[in-house]
Every structure is written in structure tokens, then in C-alpha cells.
Amino acid sequence: MGNKKLGRQSVALATPPSVAGYASVVGKKEGEGPLATTFDLIQQDDTFGEKSWEKAESTMQKLALSAALDKAGLSASNLDYILAGDLLNQCIGTGFAVRGQNVPFYGLYGACSTMAESLSVGAMLLDGGFGTHAACMTSSHFCSAERQYRTPLEYGGQRTPTAQWTVTGSGCVILSSEGAGPYVTHVTTGKIVDKGIKDANNMGAAMAPAAYETLLAHFQDTGRRPSDYDLILTGDLGQLGKEIVLDLLHRDGLEVPNLEDCGVLIYDLEGQDVHCGGSGCGCSAVVLTGLLLNGMKSGRWKRLLFCGTGALLSPTSTQQGESIPCICHAVAFSTQK
Amino acid sequence: MGNKKLGRQSVALATPPSVAGYASVVGKKEGEGPLATTFDLIQQDDTFGEKSWEKAESTMQKLALSAALDKAGLSASNLDYILAGDLLNQCIGTGFAVRGQNVPFYGLYGACSTMAESLSVGAMLLDGGFGTHAACMTSSHFCSAERQYRTPLEYGGQRTPTAQWTVTGSGCVILSSEGAGPYVTHVTTGKIVDKGIKDANNMGAAMAPAAYETLLAHFQDTGRRPSDYDLILTGDLGQLGKEIVLDLLHRDGLEVPNLEDCGVLIYDLEGQDVHCGGSGCGCSAVVLTGLLLNGMKSGRWKRLLFCGTGALLSPTSTQQGESIPCICHAVAFSTQK
Numbered sequence: 114m115g116n117k118k119l120g121r122q123s124v125a126l127a128t129p130p131s132v133a134g135y136a137s138v139v140g141k142k143e144g145e146g147p148l149a150t151t152f153d154l155i156q157q158d159d160t161f162g163e164k165s166w167e168k169a170e171s172t173m174q175k176l177a178l179s180a181a182l183d184k185a186g187l188s189a190s191n192l193d194y195i196l197a198g199d200l201l202n203q204c205i206g207t208g209f210a211v212r213g214q215n216v217p218f219y220g221l222y223g224a225c226s227t228m229a230e231s232l233s234v235g236a237m238l239l240d241g242g243f244g245t246h247a248a249c250m251t252s253s254h255f256c257s258a259e260r261q262y263r264t265p266l267e268y269g270g271q272r273t274p275t276a277q278w279t280v281t282g283s284g285c286v287i288l289s290s291e292g293a294g295p296y297v298t299h300v301t302t303g304k305i306v307d308k309g310i311k312d313a314n315n316m317g318a319a320m321a322p323a324a325y326e327t328l329l330a331h332f333q334d335t336g337r338r339p340s341d342y343d344l345i346l347t348g349d350l351g352q353l354g355k356e357i358v359l360d361l362l363h364r365d366g367l368e369v370p371n372l373e374d375c376g377v378l379i380y381d382l383e384g385q386d387v388h389c390g391g392s393g394c395g396c397s398a399v400v401l402t403g404l405l406l407n408g409m410k411s412g413r414w415k416r417l418l419f420c421g422t423g424a425l426l427s428p429t430s431t432q433q434g435e436s437i438p439c440i441c442h443a444v445a446f447s448t449q450k
Numbered sequence: 451m452g453n454k455k456l457g458r459q460s461v462a463l464a465t466p467p468s469v470a471g472y473a474s475v476v477g478k479k480e481g482e483g484p485l486a487t488t489f490d491l492i493q494q495d496d497t498f499g500e501k502s503w504e505k506a507e508s509t510m511q512k513l514a515l516s517a518a519l520d521k522a523g524l525s526a527s528n529l530d531y532i533l534a535g536d537l538l539n540q541c542i543g544t545g546f547a548v549r550g551q552n553v554p555f556y557g558l559y560g561a562c563s564t565m566a567e568s569l570s571v572g573a574m575l576l577d578g579g580f581g582t583h584a585a586c587m588t589s590s591h592f593c594s595a596e597r598q599y600r601t602p603l604e605y606g607g608q609r610t611p612t613a614q615w616t617v618t619g620s621g622c623v624i625l626s627s628e629g630a631g632p633y634v635t636h637v638t639t640g641k642i643v644d645k646g647i648k649d650a651n652n653m654g655a656a657m658a659p660a661a662y663e664t665l666l667a668h669f670q671d672t673g674r675r676p677s678d679y680d681l682i683l684t685g686d687l688g689q690l691g692k693e694i695v696l697d698l699l700h701r702d703g704l705e706v707p708n709l710e711d712c713g714v715l716i717y718d719l720e721g722q723d724v725h726c727g728g729s730g731c732g733c734s735a736v737v738l739t740g741l742l743l744n745g746m747k748s749g750r751w752k753r754l755l756f757c758g759t760g761a762l763l764s765p766t767s768t769q770q771g772e773s774i775p776c777i778c779h780a781v782a783f784s785t786q787k
Contacts, residue, residue, distance in 0.1 A: 211775075429538070
């Protein structure tokens with residue numbers, strides 16, 4: 114069969130998979146932010162009725178999957194694959210959410226790029242003829258992330274000015290090999306980029322070069338320009354990371370006024386005391402499955418480039434003095450095939 | 451394009467990808483075991499010259515990738531994808547190994563099923579026309595795993611009779627869309643199976659039902675029988691887990707005398723004091739990239755079914771009283787397309 118590769122990192126899907134359903138589930142703080150009206154479910158109790166934050170995170174994923182399947186008019190038995198992952202050690206948020214679904218499953222680890230990674234792999238599996246339906250999913254939870262990556266919440270540790278706030282949320286997209294769109298038309302797979310940033314409280318600066326390089330690769334591989342998109346979304350660079358990526362693009366003569374960042378959009382940066390903005394796998398996932406896909410469905414936007422960014426560090430690698438390897442995967446959506 | 455699905459969980463590859471190169475890198479203990487002559491590199495110093503076990507694990511992956519590329523006559527710039535993961539929190543063994551390779555990368559998390567998962571996804575991406583070369587890779591390290599999952603090695607904690615020994619090793623397979631084989635002909639994607647086992651020192655018993663269900667799905671979906679394979683390999687069930695899976699198959703009237711387990715093969719169970727056998731992502735990875743692919747290349751075996759098994763628990767999930775969700779992915783190899 115024909116090679117669908119464009120350049121070094123991109124592919125054009127021959128039969129672009131369609132978004133059959135999608136859903137977003139968030140916690141209280143996200144439900145008090147500027148995107149509140151775009152979410153399917155806002156839970157006031159961040160435990161989601163569970164006895165631990167890790168179990169709460171699994172419950173969020175189960176709720177997002179169930180709601181997305183409902184909106185697609187499908188059941189789990191229609192799914193050929195679930196592609197999912199999260200930030201918790203050994204991705205237990207996902208493992209325990211997928212348990213009991215009785216669906217073939219591939220676990221992914223892309224840190225906060227996981228929503229884009231799951232969509233990338235899912236779209237290629239469907240386009241390749243390996244199934245007709247795939248659920249692409251991820252989550253993060255402020256409390257489980259803080260406990261694991263930083264310090265117990267009870268310490269009340271002070272946050273640095275460059276810190277971001279881990280989103281409590283889960284997003285799920287059901288892709289189908291047939292449907293009325295929006296469609297996934299292109300995928301640009303990221304390479305790991307590490308410019309030597311070692312401050313685990315400055316993820317935006319660490320991830321911005323990965324976003325920049327994937328954007329350049331996407332434009333070069335596909336021959337598209339930034340203006341070919343109504344909106345270009347980076348994952349969760351936050352305010353500082355967004356400024357860095359725009360600055361890097363500017364140095365190449367690329368002005369991208371239509372670039373927004375999910376980590377900036379999801380909170381009121383001033384009013385909600387989140388410093389540089391949102392982060393976590395759930396950040397870009399719930400902005401995609403709320404604001405963005407709603408906007409495509411309503412005709413507000415015709416073409417979006419969704420660029421999930423992830424920082425592939427761990428507390429151990431930071432303690433061992435390592436810098437932060439980062440990645441960014443880009444997924445192009447269009448209302449037309 | 452045509453749907454390549456067979457039944458609920460399997461696919462037949464239309465243009466089976468070929469194994470262009472493969473390599474195994476192991477530590478001292480594995481090099482003292484019965485498969486010693488099958489490995490490409492045996493390192494006497496388990497630090498691999500690094501200052502931490504986690505960095506040693508990354509170095510192992512880099513060595514395995516480099517050796518596999520050499521044997522394939524390729525360089526990293528020929529790779530369309532690296533698909534890899536490991537057991538460490540946030541998969542840092544992989545992240546830091548892939549950093550600097552300058553290759554599009556998807557991180558996977560399938561615990562000890564990762565070698566089979568990476569081959570599954572890699573084979574489908576190539577067969578789907580999304581590239582021509584993919585590196586499929588994983589690793590585990592006894593010392594990094596013990597520290598993270600159990601207790602500091604310095605405690606000298608006693609091991610239970612059902613415990614397995616985490617393999618220090620990394621395996622890498624380079625798949626190519628063209629070549630002389632062996633070929634990946636079928637993939638059966640696992641579902642999560644959890645029969646309620648809560649003993650994190652009895653992984654074989656926890657994972658055996660997942661292996662059993664994937665084997666049944668594979669035979670049902672493809673219409674093949676166990677005797678259609680020269681050898682059926684489970685990942686790292688160990689002695690007890692292997693007995694359980696054979697017993698489960700026996701109850702269905704399926705006798706599978708050609709089933710072996712990578713966790714049983716890799717050590718001298720009596721002489722090397724490893725209790726139930728080997729485990730860890732590296733276990734099935736180095737048996738595949740040593741004994742198994744060597745045996746296919748030499749004409750000893752024509753058809754193999756490689757079933758990677760993984761336990762998707764974490765220390766946190768165990769502490770919270772959870773049972774162990776498990777998964778098994780099966781990949782069929784053949785010397786004929």
C-alpha cells in the first residue's frame with residue numbers, strides 16, 4: 114500500500130477518522146473557570162465519591178468514556194481499542210478505569226501529551242484498517258499529581274511564579290472510521306527535545322522548544338502555513354511557555370497570532386491563583402473535548418491544529434540532576450475530509 | 451481500505467513487516483543463566499558505567515537500540531518511529547534513552563507486556579503505510595525495579611516462594627516494511643483481566659488468566675490451533691503462572707505441550723535462586739531478541755506466538771488494597787509471509 118508519510122514526522126490519513134463522540138469531566142476549580150460552560154460534567158467533590166485521589170482519577174476516566182460513548186450512540190463493546198494513559202506511576206488512573214470495560218487496550222505514556230498521542234495512534238490504527246472504533250483518553254488530578262510529583266498537599270508548600278496548576282479532569286474522544294466529522298486529517302509525531310531546563314516547576318519553558326520543533330516539522334512536512342488553521346492549540350505550556358514558543362517562531366519569521374494554549378485558556382490566571390496556568394494530561398484533554406470540539410461542531414472553527422505537549426521527567430530523574438526531556442505531538446482536525 | 455480485523459481482538463497484517471534487526475543486552479546474572487550464549491551483550495557491571503540504576507537502564511536501551519540498528523544495517527535517521535516503554539515511574543528508562551536519538555517517538559506503558567505491545571503497534575503502523583521502519587524496545591533492571599516496587603536492596607528483604615526476579619536487560623527489534631523475515635503476521639490485542647489476586651509477590655498467578663484469555667482469543671479469532679505454532683511463549687509468568695495457564699487451557703480441552711515461558715527459560719530456577727523465575731519488561735524482550743529470533747533465523751522454528759504479559763499495578767494501588775489488573779498481547783511471527 115502507499116506510504117502515507119509526509120516528510121520526516123508527519124502522515125496524511127487516507128480515510129480521515131471522524132470524531133463520533135467526545136466528553137469532558139472536570140473538578141470544582143475547572144468548573145469555576147472561564148470554560149465552565151463547555152464541560153459535560155463538573156464534579157464539586159474532587160474525590161468523585163472515592164476513598165483516594167488515585168481512585169477518583171480512575172472514576173473520572175470511566176465517566177468520560179461512558180459519556181463519550183453515549184454521545185456517539187455506542188457501547189464499549191463497539192470499541193476495537195482503548196488507547197489511554199495518565200501521569201500516575203504505572204498509569205494506574207488508566208489501568209483501573211479500563212479494567213472491566215472488556216475492550217482491547219494499549220497503554221500509552223506521553224505525560225501531558227497523552228491526549229494527542231492517543232488520538233495520533235488511534236487515528237492511524239483506524240485509517241490502517243485495524244478496526245472501526247477507538248476510544249482515546251487521558252486524565253490528571255491535582256491532588257494525585259501533587260502528592261506524587263511534589264509534596265503532600267497538607268504541607269501547604271508555596272508555589273513558584275512559574276508553577277502551573279494540574280487540572281483535575283479527564284477527556285475522551287471516540288474515533289470512528291466513518292462519520293460526519295470533525296475529522297483527524299494529519300498527525301505529526303514528536304521527537305524528544307531537551308534544552309537543558311532542570312526546574313521541574315518551570316514546565317512551560319521546558320516544553321516550549323518541543324512544541325516549537327513539532328510545529329515547524331508539521332508546517333514543513335505538510336506544506337501548510339499557520340494561517341491555514343483557524344486555531345493552533347498547544348497543550349499546556351502556560352503563560353510563560355506560550356510566550357517562549359511564540360518568540361521562537363517569531364525568530365524564524367513566523368507570526369502565529371492564532372496560537373492559543375490550553376493551559377492559559379482553562380483558568381482565569383489572575384483570579385484563580387494558578388500562576389502560569391493549567392497543566393496535566395487532563396488540561397489539553399478537557400479543552401479539546403469541551404471548547405475546541407464544541408467549536409468545530411458549531412461551525413465556529415473549520416481547521417484546528419492540536420499540539421499536545423509532555424514533559425517526560427520523574428521525581429527520581431529530577432533528584433538525580435537530570436534535565437527535562439519533552440515531546441509534542443500534533444493532530445490536525447478539519448470539518449472537511 | 452479493507453478491514454484487517456479477525457474477530458474481536460485480532461488483526462492479520464496485509465503486508466507483514468519483517469524483522470530487520472534485533473539485539474539483546476543483559477546484566478551479569480542473566481549472563482550466567484542457560485540463555486547466556488543467545489545474548490548480544492552481557493555486562494558484568496550492572497551499573498553499565500552510570501551513577502544510578504535508572505541511568506543504567508537507559509544506557510541498556512541505548513545499547514540495545516544501537517546494536518539492533520547495526521545488525522539491520524540502518525541508522526536512527528532511518529527510523530520512522532521508536533515505540534518503547536519500561537517499568538520505571540514515568541517510564542524514565544525509555545525517555546532518557548530516546549532523548550538524543552532524533553526519532554519520532556511514542557511512549558507506551560504495558561508493564562512487562564511492553565515488548566509485545568511495541569511490536570503490535572509498530573507492526574500495525576508499518577502495515578498501515580505510516581512509515582517503513584520502527585524500533586520496538588523495552589527494558590527492566592533488577593535494582594531500579596526492586597528499589598521502586600519493593601524495598602531498598604540494602605534491606606536484604608526475604609523473598610516469598612512465589613516471587614520472581616526482575617531481569618536486568620533490554621531488547622530491541624527493528625521492524626521494516628520490506629525484508630526477508632521473520633515476519634509479524636498477526637496481532638492479538640489484550641483486554642485487561644483481573645481475577646482478584648492482591649499479592650504483588652505472586653505476579654505469575656495474577657497474569658496467568660490474562661495470558662489464557664488472549665491465547666483463547668487468538669485461536670478463536672484466527673482459526674489457528676496451538677499445534678500451528680512450533681512454540682508458544684508467554685512473557686514472564688514464571689513456573690507457577692505457567693502451570694496455571696496450562697491448567698486453564700487443559701480445562702477447555704486444550705493441551706499445549708509447546709508452551710514455554712520466558713520467565714522460566716531465562717534462569718536456572720534451582721541454581722540461580724530466583725524462586726518462580728524471571729520477570730520485568732526485559733525478560734520477554736531479551737528471550738525474544740536472543741533465543742527466539744535466533745532460532746527463527748537458523749530455521750529451528752518456523753512459527754512462533756509471542757505473548758507478552760503485564761501486571762498493571764503500582765505500589766500505590768497495592769497499598770490502597772487493590773487487586774492486580776493484568777494484560778497480555780500476542781504477536782505471531784513466521785518465517786513465511
